[in-house]
């Protein structure tokens with residue numbers, strides 16, 4: 041359905057850092073924030089997809105910048121956030137969106153696999169925010185938006201590490217909101233439902249599964265990455281200036 045043409049003037053010219061912005065939902069967010077006149081930085085491991093997303097924003101007021109980084113590497117992540125802040129001239133919004141929704145049978149989950157999953161699906165949301173804090177504070181009205189998932193409430197098999205991380209994102213959101221509220225930094229979570237990105241269609245979601253999911257939603261259309269843009273802009277904008285520590289489910293009314 042997309043996010044329409046809503047305009048959030050307070051976001052114009054502000055710095056927005058989006059992890060995992062090279063593809064999927066992240067790429068739609070990059071385009072959505074760039075269309076608001078934001079200065080956007082993408083932090084992503086995928087240089088090729090990142091460059092394509094930047095190229096797709098050629099019409100934007102500010103061309104997004106790309107920092108190629110493996111977010112599992114905390115030191116490299118800090119450096120990438122600092123470089124992004126310099127290139128943007130500040131950061132007012134952080135969107136922790138990067139993830140790796142791998143599936144693995146319970147018997148095949150090793151300690152290394154567990155650590156790797158949480159190392160991309162949970163840990164960077166804290167350390168990216170930590171590294172961005174000086175600029176979030178300077179902005180006077182920072183916003184952090186963490187991507188969780190309704191999946192952790194669905195008793196799904198074969199992705200215990202991913203689901204643990206996505207539940208952890210809610211706890212992290214509330215903990216950071218409590219700490220950062222006095223600096224007027226708001227921290228909220230978005231829980232998408234089934235969003236039919238190219239990756240989802242290629243790897244995990246058959247046409248039948250998509251239809252069955254849609255049948256259980258109140259709204260009878262399959263969600264796309266663009267459907268996440270409006271809720272994210274809303275949580276970044278001062279229009280939601282009294283909203284913090286909340287979880288916003290965007291799932292077409294599945295729950």
Ligand SMILES: NC(=O)c1ccc[n+]([C@@H]2O[C@H](COP(=O)([O-])OP(=O)(O)OC[C@H]3O[C@@H](n4cnc5c(N)ncnc54)[C@H](O)[C@@H]3O)[C@@H](O)[C@H]2O)c1
Pocket residue numbers: 059060061062063064065066083084085086089109110111112136137138139140141160187188189190191231232233234235236237239240
């Ligand atoms: N697509 C869905 O149906 C759905 C449903 C619920 C929640 N979500 C959540 O929404 C967010 C976006 O989902 P998506 O489907 O667009 O994901 P995706 O897998 O399509 O994209 C994730 C992005 O993160 C990047 N990334 C992965 N590992 C990285 C690493 N180590 N370092 C740096 N970047 C890395 C990838 O290159 C990619 O650009 C995620 O947090 C996901 O958990 C998605």
